[in-house]
Amino acid sequence: MLERILKEQRRELLQQWTAQLAQVATGGRISGEELEAQAAELLKYLDEALQTGSADDINQPAWNPARGFLEDLSRKRVLAGFSSDETATFLFSLKRPLFGALRAAAGKDADKLADEIWKATALLDKLGLYTVKAFQRTREEVIGRQQQELLELSTPVVRLWDGILALPLIGTLDSARTQVVMESLLQRLVDDEAQVAIIDITGVPTVDTLVAQHLMKAATAIRLMGAECIISGIRPQIAQTIVHLGVDLGGVTTKATIADALSTALRMTGRTISK
């Protein structure tokens, strides 16, 4: 019955579904025409899928176009700033017109109607869940990409002098960030043929054992590359913490301010400063 309705009453279904969709506010993120086009497309895919596949299993190959369409739809909704329930509502609002059509077709046969409605609702729920899952996946991709972009933005390597680079760190330092920071700093060392890298931690609020370890790792990697490392911006409080934690900063030059670090770096590279 479901199959026949999708085949023969598609136009009526679309009309009623579009009317349903029009009642939901979209805040101008999508036009009525676009919504209608998407609804029409999905109805077409549902019809096609039900002709060769079964409504019980939407993972069958027959459902490939329908699933592909829903994934694409979720992606567009994510990028347009819709929420996951708004996206699912698009699909669920087909229930009312569809159930109405089923009732008209079943006539007085209540058992038959119950069966058909159950079948239709199970199918739409499955497709709805699939859509929400695709929506979440896309959103996580977007978040991951933004995090990556943020990481790169937050690690500016600046050239203080010929052969002297500085990396002013701001915010917390976890292992993922350390890796990105180190990678960009080490690459700049190669590109600039720099001899000294100054890591300034004035903007790092807390230094615990883990942060200290990350700093030591960065310093070691810099040495392995063949450059010198100076850590600057060590406030008295942080110096105390480092000593209390028993962290060994052995072999790494540390300075209170970036100015001290620069003057040390200039000396390291064989320059003298005179007034």
Place this chain on the structure above:
Amino acid sequence: MDRIPILRMGEFLLVTIQVDMQDRLAMRLQDDLTEMVQRHRSRGVLIDISGLDMVDSFIGRMLSDISGISRILGAESVVVGMRPAVAITLVELGLNLPGVATALNVERGIELLRKRIDTGMSRANSDPG
């Protein structure tokens, strides 16, 4: 390839490692270098690893050993051209290569060798014992 070529540049030796080495090849390089340092009375050894896309504990050990052996034979050694990803991985692996001198590239490596040899000589000259 069954051995890595060693280039002689005056008082220095230059080794450029460009292949993904089998362990045996690494051992052989170590032997060949030791022999060359002794035969030519080389003052310095440059090992260019810019062609290596990974350094594991075996190669790390080889680099440490070459540096140690060279020192005993009276030569300085410098490892040059380590790639950023390799350096980060080595540190995570726990290999800090203590005692191995490093430089960004071959030119810098030669500068460093000269400096180390000069200071080594001045130290030896001023040593009354």
Place this chain on the structure above:
Amino acid sequence: MPLRSEHDIVLARQAVRRTAQDVGLSLVDQTKIVTAASELARNALIHGGGGQMLLSVLRGDTRVGVQISFIDQGPGIPNMELAMSDGWTSGGGLGMGLPGARRLVNEFDIKSAPGTGTQITVVRWK
């Protein structure tokens, strides 16, 4: 793929590198998993008397990763705690093999018993 000779270690590294590239791991993450594979392949060859490596791509709902298993039928590891500690070596190496490799991957699973061999599975997620 088999781990029967030193040359197999080189082939193993290359295979892991290709897979890590296909999956889209960053350059540093590629280097980490290749280095870990090199350590573990050499372990299987030297301590396990040879074995095999299984390389596969893991696809989760939201992430993708490289999974590698190293299986040998060697003498096994009698003292796991000791083998996993930094600096301990049963011969030859710098004692960084197992604990070092573990730091280079996101997941590390080891099964070993004296006489039955060792199976190590590691995963690096993108």
